[in-house]
Amino acid sequence: xxxxxxxxxxxxxxxxxxxxxxxxxxxxxxxxxxxxxxxxxxxxxxxxxxxxxxxxxxxxxxxxxxxxxxxxxxxxxxxxxxxxxx
Numbered sequence: 522x523x524x525x526x527x528x529x530x531x532x533x534x535x536x537x538x539x540x541x542x543x544x545x546x547x548x549x550x551x552x553x554x555x556x557x558x559x560x561x562x563x564x565x566x567x568x569x570x571x572x573x574x575x576x577x578x579x580x581x582x583x584x585x586x587x588x589x590x591x592x593x594x595x596x597x598x599x600x601x602x603x604x605x606x607x
Contacts, residue, residue, distance in 0.1 A: 544580065 545553070549569055556566045 549565075552563060552565050552569065555561060556563070
């Protein structure tokens with residue numbers, strides 16, 4: 522049974538959020554580079570294109586949300602002035 526998440530106002534007790542830094546694995550990237558360079562169709566490339574077609578709309582929506590949030594964050598970011606040395 523899953524344990525229910527309890528909200529805590531203490532930030533250091535929140536679960537760590539990790540963001541994927543890449544969409545493609547190193548192997549997928551190499552296979553696509555070979556395909557782009559040589560046009561050679563491999564089964565792995567076919568499978569990758571199938572997944573890309575399936576998930577690309579969701580990936581684009583996520584990117585759009587991230588870009589919108591970043592623009593808003595940068596626009597509303599308030600500078601508190603120079604930091605004092607403690």
